[in-house]
Amino acid sequence: MRQRRKQDSRRVTVKDLAKDLGMSVSTVSRAFYPDAVIAEPTRKTVLERAAELGYRPNPFAQSLITKRTQIAGMVVSDLTNPFYPEVMTQMLARLQAVGMNVMLAAANEPDQTDEAVDLLLSYQPDLLIVLAVTLSSHAWEKCEQGGTPCIFFNRLSANGQGFGISCDNEMGGRQVADFLIDTGHRNLLYVSAFPDASTNVERYAGFRARTIERGLAEPEVLEAGLFTYEAGYQAGLNMAHLKGKIDGVFCANDIVAIGFMEGAQAGSGLRVPDDLSVVGFDDITMAGWPSHELTTVPQPLEDMMEAIVGLALELSNSSARPSQKIHCFAPGKMIIRNSTRSRVQTSKDLSYA
Amino acid sequence: MRQRRKQDSRRVTVKDLAKDLGMSVSTVSRAFYPDAVIAEPTRKTVLERAAELGYRPNPFAQSLITKRTQIAGMVVSDLTNPFYPEVMTQMLARLQAVGMNVMLAAANEPDQTDEAVDLLLSYQPDLLIVLAVTLSSHAWEKCEQGGTPCIFFNRLSANGQGFGISCDNEMGGRQVADFLIDTGHRNLLYVSAFPDASTNVERYAGFRARTIERGLAEPEVLEAGLFTYEAGYQAGLNMAHLKGKIDGVFCANDIVAIGFMEGAQAGSGLRVPDDLSVVGFDDITMAGWPSHELTTVPQPLEDMMEAIVGLALELSNSSARPSQKIHCFAPGKMIIRNSTRSRVQTSKDLSYA
DNA sequence: CTGAAAGCGCTTACAG
DNA sequence: CTGAAAGCGCTTACAG
Structure with a gap:
């Protein structure tokens, strides 16, 4: 032995x-x-x-010489948001199909991130895919100095760092505003998640801009603070403290929307869609469940996946850096479910008011 | 350039x-x-x-000599079951904390598994952690002949293959039977998921055995077939075709239970817990949401995590194989929420019948 | 306790 | 088109 x-x-x-x-x-x-x-x-x-x-x-011996590892490092933080497991599943399958291996680092606590990324980088991945809301600046420096390219998925890099793949969140926000206004909603609310996240910022920006363009008052804002069910739920409870009558709500994403609907019901007895229309973003599987039936803006996952695999391949096989740094795709057509209802008054309804 | x-x-x-x-x-x-x-x-x-x-x-140069890689290969298939992202998050953090890296392989389609595992094995992971329902026999052979130990998480290996970490599912099933019977349920149903999964088989076995021991008729069985929301929902719809009056239901796991409750409501207008008590297994986060409030048997995750990290460490650092192949922990105490209701008739209630 | 040397399993100029 | 040789970055007997 x-x-x-x-x-x-x-x-x-x-x-x-x-x-x-x-x-x-x-x-x-x-x-x-x-x-x-x-x-x-x-x-x-x-x-x-x-x-x-x-x-x-032997890939170890190979990498020692070629300096290529065929490894994609993946930094995840937010596996409680069902969007990410769904994305991961697809991404994994596609990367595998082109012979890339995925090494995972969890960044649950911000302070864990650095150590996790260091560990990852010591394996010299050909590239890093960041599925997390945040990458510490320390971690980013490490990548820079090691020459490891980063792809930020579903998040625009703060200062033009790395590569970005996302959907046009602002356009999505505008679509939601148009939809709600077209269906007769007049008092709008945005439920905001993580304030620094580009997704949150852009969705709100589009929603707000379009609302004003259409001649309505600026939307109210409720700060949920995080992209979680619990945060959405709490925001829903806080509806009670809102003075004005809200009839249309756009939530930063689906999981927040789902929490929000339940919180609003629990806190103020508000019923969706009777008292309130609620719209989400992402189109996670749960959004289609009978218990939620959430109207939402779907992410163009197909496009995003193709882009990321293409980019990964370029980055790991050729020496030249790809020229296009940002890939931004239009969101899919809104999926109308049962969390929204038209409030357009037909002549018959005019008694109401 | x-x-x-x-x-x-x-x-x-x-x-x-x-x-x-x-x-x-x-x-x-x-x-x-x-x-x-x-x-x-x-x-x-x-x-x-x-x-x-x-x-x-440089870990590549290191591994070339030491034949140790500090890599744990992880095979996942079922990321749509929220239990697994939750487990992964914890497992990742703990493995990272002891300096192990995790390389991921998705096995969404059974036929993808082999290629994925091959890819993984070419990196000579110190061990494989299988979070999937199934590992093809081809893949298993590869591990065997390469000397890579496998840990099956939440699933007992079919023929004593590899190491196993799980909770005592049969005991869990017995607890559920006792609980339902103690609270006055008399007509029990088991909603079965993937028939070959040890979790499914054992939970049913315990539930059935205890039901009979307590002198009730054998539970009815409804085959959902998979550990998914959709399968549970379909089973719920199929309640309509069941002849007898069911008052207590044990579902193979939480996500099936959640689907089942909604399907039963949609198909036959059955209300939980008024018409029907429903119990799940796992205690995923969603089980605690106000929309579900699912009574369930929690997995002893703390114990299971410690066991897996300990095992991983042993397998990657020492040359001797650990002697204990199976780690099986008692499930946690049942968490009683609002999907179950006592049907014990107090003297006052006797008018009902 | 430290150093010189061999070697892990590969790839890739360099000759032929 | 093929082969002999150097070398990637490390670890580990083996001497000293």
Whole structure:
């Protein structure tokens, strides 16, 4: 038992394979690189035998030389927002399909982030994908100085840092304003989540701008503070303290909206959509559940996924940096469910007022 | 621009550090191994200077020699069940805290699993953590022959394969039976999820056995088939086709229970808890939301987390295999919420019948 | 306690 | 088109 576990079942190496085939190590190695200069029949022979013996180049040895790791580091913080597991699932599958491996770092507490990112960076990932609301400036510096490109998903980088993939949140906010106003809502409210998040800021900006353009009063704002169910719920409870009569609500995202609806019901007995229309953002699976039936703006996930995989591939395989830093896609068409109701007064309804 | 990106900003290596300190490479290297023979003051000097220069041993070069990678491979399939993101978050944080990195493989489609696991295994993780319902036998063989230990989380391995960490699901099922019977329920139903999953099988076994022990008729069974909201919802709809009057329902897990409650309401107008008591399993965050208020059996996550980190550490740092293969913890105390109601008839209530 | 040397499994100029 | 050789950044017997 003195031997090391991993050595017991020795893995086959280039040397073994070369000897087996009566070729040089160099030739065998070349067979695995599409661009390498090697006779096609030779390559075929090598690849076939490799498959038989179960040989795979050792990625550690490979990376030591090539400085490429085929690893994408992924920083996540907000797995309680169902949007992210949904995104991760798709992203993982696609990255896997192009041969990239994903190494995960959780950044639940802001102070954990640095250590987590350091750990990640020591594996020299070809790129970092940030699914978190925040990346500490320390962590960002580390990436910079290590030459590791960052992709910020669903969040525009603060100062033009790194690459960004997101949907046009402002346009989404405008769509919601138009929708609510077109369906007869006149007293609007925005339920704000994490104040520094670009998604939050932009959605509000679009919503507010369009509301004013359409000649209504500036929307009220309720600060939930976080992108969580609990924050939304608390904001819903706080509806009680709001003076004006609100008839249309836009929440920073779906999970906040879902919490908000329940909080409003619990706190002030407000019923959705009878007393209040509520709109979310993202179109997470839960938004379609019968218990919520949330009207929402869907993220253009298909586009965003294609962009991120394309970018990841470029960043890990070519030496030139991609020129386009920001990919911003129009949101999908609003999905109208049962959390909103038209308040347009037909002539018959005029008795009301 | 002909140079490679990663080479531009050269990372500091042992050599650099050794030269800087006027020591040999060997000595510098030893400073990073607690068990290595090295004068304590020397070690201190090295470590300090390393921190200043931002030196970290290159894990790829390290692994090439030590055959240890400090990588835990994680196979996930079921991120739509909120239980898993919750588990992942905690597990990630804890593994990070002990210096392990997590490499992720998604196994959404059964046929993707093999390729994903292969990719993962080529990085020679010290161990594999399986959070998925299923690991193909091909994948398992690969682990075996590569000497990579597997830990199955929340699922007992089929044929004594690998290590298992789970809660005592059968005991949980028994608790639910006792609880429902004690609170006056007499006509019980089990909503079954994925038939091959050990969690599903054991929870049912315990529930059924205890029901019979208590002298009631065997519980009815409704096959949802999957651990998903949608499957639970469908099962709820199917309540309509059930002949007998059911008053107490145990669902394979929380997400199924939540779907079930809504399906039962939508399909047959059955109200929880007035017409029906419903119990879940896991205690996911959502179970506590006002819209669900689900009575449930909590998993002993604290215990399970400690066990998995302990096991991971043993497997990645020592050469001896841990002796205990199965860690099975008693579930937590049932959490009684509003999805269940006592149906014990006090003398006053006897008018009802 | 420290250093010189071998070697982990690869890739890639450099010759031929 | 193929092979011999150097070297990626580290660790670890082996001497001293």
